[in-house]
Amino acid sequence: MSTTDTDSSPETVLYASPAASSGPKWVETPVAYDGILLAGFGGPEGQDDVIPFLRNVTRGRGIPDERLEEVAHHYRHFGGVSPINQHNRELKAALEAEIAARGLGLPVYWGNRNWEPYLEEAVTEAAEAGDTTLLAIATSAYSSFSSCRQYREDYARVLEATGLGETVTIDKVRQFFDHPGFVTTFVRGVTDAVSAYVAEGIAPEKIRVLFSTHSIPSADAERSGPRDVDFGEGGAYAAQHKAVAAFVMAEVAAAVADVEWELVYQSRSGPPTQPWLEPDVNDVIAELPGRGAEAVVIVPLGFVSDHMEVLWDLDTEAMEAAEEAGIKAVRTPTPGIDPAYVSGLIDLVEERLKGTPKAERPHLTDLGPWYDVCRPGCCENIRAGFKPVAAGLRP
Ligand SMILES: CC1=C(CCC(=O)O)c2cc3nc(cc4[nH]c(cc5[nH]c(cc1n2)c(C)c5CCC(=O)O)c(CCC(=O)O)c4C)C(CCC(=O)O)=C3C
Ligand SMILES: [Fe+2]
Structure with missing residues (x-):
């Protein structure tokens, strides 16, 4: 691709x-x-x-x-x-x-x-x-x-x-998404969290890393990125997150150990009949003990700071889900400042x-460096209808 x-x-x-x-x-x-x-x-x-x-x-x-x-x-x-x-x-x-x-x-x-x-x-x-x-x-x-x-x-x-x-x-x-300035905090956070678990005596096979981002309607995801490039299921949105997560985990493997990871979604809204990106972070956490995990690292990969989505959906709800599942959980930092x-x-x-x-131009995945100027039709939303946009290539 x-x-x-x-x-x-x-x-x-x-x-x-x-x-x-x-x-x-x-x-x-x-x-x-x-x-x-x-x-x-x-x-x-x-x-x-x-x-x-x-x-x-x-x-x-x-x-x-x-x-x-x-x-x-x-x-x-x-x-x-x-x-x-x-x-x-x-x-x-x-x-x-x-x-x-x-x-x-x-x-x-x-x-x-x-x-x-x-x-x-x-x-x-x-x-x-x-x-x-x-x-x-x-x-x-x-x-x-x-x-x-x-x-x-x-x-x-x-x-x-x-x-x-x-x-x-x-x-x-x-x-x-794949600029080193944005990714550095996540590499450091996951490396530190995995190292701390290993230092506590938890085997790397018993650790799972969940990269969490905002769920969006599946129809929006399919249309994310330039119109005429196929990024696979979940469009450019999912592909970008997966590529960054894979980069982070390769760094963690080099520094500490190979650890299983998965991309999960949070903060879904909209009617239940409308498909949004899945799986939900809390559903996955509930299943982790059955899949042999004892400890989870939750990474707020989709967010630049500790705002409400992070404080409520991760630090409150996902932490409760981990407690109910009986596994250890930590949440790594966002870039912030x-x-x-x-x-x-x-x-x-x-x-x-x-x-x-x-x-x-610096970029840590094969998807980048991304466009300066959005192409016509980039990230369209058919539900909201066509509205004028700035910072795009004129058709
Ligand atoms: C992809 C994405 C980001 C990340 C990119 C970015 O950062 O821009 C993001 C960030 C944020 N979303 C935020 C808050 C909200 N998002 C909502 C609703 C929605 N978000 C969506 C997507 C995203 N959202 C979608 C598809 C909806 C539903 C339909 C719609 O409305 O488009 C709603 C409405 C109620 C609800 O349905 O939950 C609220 C209150 C806050 C502020 C938090 C604070 O106050 O600290 C932030 C940073
Ligand atoms: Fe939002």
């Missing part, structure tokens, strides 16, 4: 033209970006925010009220506060420090898709400062509607809503500023 650009030569990296309204839409020379747009998911920061936030997230997608109540309960348990905004404040500060250390002189504007500060405010602030050629970093590493295209739809929606569509362009860095992750994100910015050829 190859992921060469499908409608241009594999070596060709395309860049947005700074002038959105005139001239070619895409050019083949690097762009002098003048600001970074840090795009977050957003989360509530008090009990009164919880329901309005959930309505924002599910707007137009027909999530039943019962499901909203169920999810509201997870937030209420933590005082109505998701840690995700605080993570992004810290990430913004860390990115600014790295940019300053490298003398790049780029401001970072932070905005969220679903809660304050909204992307609208960030883009308006950038435009007011005269920073109109923006490079977005979304806090999301893989390809799928929810993890890539929906961010691009929101950039387009915000440009329209603010009336800045003719003055501001928003490009994005490539999906970074790991210096390797922060510096990796700025490497992604620099490769765009410099126009680093694809062949020289």
Whole structure:
């Protein structure tokens, strides 16, 4: 399987033209970006925010009220506060420090898709400062509607809503699932966890590593990534996770021991009649003792920080499942503001500023380095219908 650009030569990296309204839409020379747009998911920061936030997230997608109540309960348990905004404040500060250390002189504007500060405010602030050629970093590493295209739809929606569509362009860095900066935390976390179990006297054959990511509708998964490349069952989304997990486990085998692993899914929503990616993390944990496991390492491979999906679905529910199953369990860290992750994100910015050829771009799996510019139809979602997107190749 190859992921060469499908409608241009594999070596060709395309860049947005700074002038959105005139001239070619895409050019083949690097762009002098003048600001970074840090795009977050957003989360509530008090009990009164919880329901309005959930309505924002599910707007137009027909999530039943019962499901909203169920999810509201997870937030209420933590005082109505998701840690995700605080993570992004810290990430913004860390990115600014790295940019300053490298003398790049780029401001970072932070905005969220679903809660304050909204992307609208960030883009308006950038435009007011005269920073109109923006490079977005979304806090999301893989390809799928929810993890890539929906961010691009929101950039387009915000440009329209603010009336800045003719003055501001928003490009994005490539999906970074296999960039060393993102993967380092997971390699270290799994290596440490497996080593600790072995040091406790647990044989490697009795250990299982479960890589967990957000479940998505199977139909979205099939459409993840560029339209005309076949990535097998689960599309690019599943293929990317499996490739990164295999890389991590090869590192663990070299450092400690060979350990069995599996990709599992969490946080499913939507009606039971709609197929989503499986198996569920808790179902697999329940079966582990019957398969000879005594200890499990849970790896939040799909997530960049310890937000609600990690705190509730893994640290609360999956830990309970492990206790019920009578096996030992640990959860490894997310990248958060790991210096390797922060510096990796700025490497992604620099490769765009410099126009680093694809062949020289760091990537740890055969699937990468991923596209800078999403191809037409990439990560489409037929349920949500067609909406305009930014940061894509014009059809
Ligand atoms: C792939 C993926 C990521 C990873 C990529 C990325 O990070 O972007 C992600 C992240 C997140 N998802 C989050 C929260 C929610 N996701 C929901 C709903 C959904 N997520 C989906 C997918 C993903 N989600 C899907 C297919 C749905 C259902 C339909 C829909 O709405 O598209 C709902 C609605 C209620 C429910 O159905 O559970 C909530 C509240 C938070 C914030 C956590 C916090 O506050 O700390 C974060 C970081
Ligand atoms: Fe989600």
